Amino acid sequence: MIPGRGEGARRGRRSLGDDGGVRFTKGHGTGNDFVLLPDPDGQLGLTPSIVAALCDRRRGIGADGVLRVVRAAKHPDAVGYAGTAEWFMDYWNSDGSFAEMCGNGVRVFTRYLISSGLAEPVDGGLPIATRAGVVRAEVTDGQIAVDLGPPRITGGAVATLGGLTLAGTVVDCGNPHLVCVLPASIALAGLDLTRSPGFDPAAFPTGVNVEFVAPGEPVDGADLHVRMRVYERGSAETLSCGSGACAVAAVALRDAGRTGGAVAVDVPGGRLTVTVDDESCWLAGPALLVADGEVDLTALTD
Numbered sequence: 001m002i003p004g005r006g007e008g009a010r011r012g013r014r015s016l017g018d019d020g021g022v023r024f025t026k027g028h029g030t031g032n033d034f035v036l037l038p039d040p041d042g043q044l045g046l047t048p049s050i051v052a053a054l055c056d057r058r059r060g061i062g063a064d065g066v067l068r069v070v071r072a073a074k075h076p077d078a079v080g081y082a083g084t085a086e087w088f089m090d091y092w093n094s095d096g097s098f099a100e101m102c103g104n105g106v107r108v109f110t111r112y113l114i115s116s117g118l119a120e121p122v123d124g125g126l127p128i129a130t131r132a133g134v135v136r137a138e139v140t141d142g143q144i145a146v147d148l149g150p151p152r153i154t155g156g157a158v159a160t161l162g163g164l165t166l167a168g169t170v171v172d173c174g175n176p177h178l179v180c181v182l183p184a185s186i187a188l189a190g191l192d193l194t195r196s197p198g199f200d201p202a203a204f205p206t207g208v209n210v211e212f213v214a215p216g217e218p219v220d221g222a223d224l225h226v227r228m229r230v231y232e233r234g235s236a237e238t239l240s241c242g243s244g245a246c247a248v249a250a251v252a253l254r255d256a257g258r259t260g261g262a263v264a265v266d267v268p269g270g271r272l273t274v275t276v277d278d279e280s281c282w283l284a285g286p287a288l289l290v291a292d293g294e295v296d297l298t299a300l301t302d
């Protein structure tokens, strides 16, 4: 065990030290990486600029987002869920904005809760509160799976990228997604995602995560196989997006004329498996904790 993991939370030590030092853990799921901040009693004065500084890959720790680990009863956005879920995943994108849902975030958050002794696996899934409601997470075969609930396909819209205009499907996974299946003439690897794709701000007033999808070869254990890249709202291109994989799976199943099934979704950071039926959408994949430490917030924001 890396020294310090979970000790602070177990001993009731405050997350925010007198000297500005804050305990953190770094983790990722298929390369979608997060700084986890244990703050069980909601004492940490987190701001958009602190989150952006933590996520800065040169001047901070570096991450696609921050997961604050806070008791649901201690956070105004989650207190209504406190009877169902003890813990609230307070998710922030790397630019300091909030999001309602983060599928990989829930999986890494669950790994942290179990690894640090703050929670134990529960039959039927450990309940985790998010801004999109309570989801349930399970440890299976060393991976962590979360049921985000069935994705809702709500219509169509276009994305633009360079000189391309791409038709897309709008999918609600708790957070907004626009899934663009590429024509065979356009290579997924060739897309320039160093800048945000264009979209209609009237259709997406709070922004949107845009996924680009190409077919994959048949693989064992899945009904369908697709490959995707994503440009995330608030975090730019990431190596993986769990809720995006669920949105992509929903569109792949619809396009295959299916109402459910297992979809292998390859992202630049690895493979996620999404299993959809009428009542659930299980997102499964690896979730790892890779480092613990203490960060000096005063140095970060100087």
Ligand SMILES: N[C@@H](CCC[C@H](N)C(=O)O)C(=O)O
Pocket (backbone or CB within 6 Å): 032, 093, 098, 099, 100, 101, 102, 103, 104, 105, 175, 176, 209, 232, 233, 234, 235, 238, 240, 241, 242, 243, 244
């Ligand atoms: N990477 C996440 C999604 C994070 C939130 C997203 N950027 C948004 O603003 O909605 C995932 O794994 O789902």
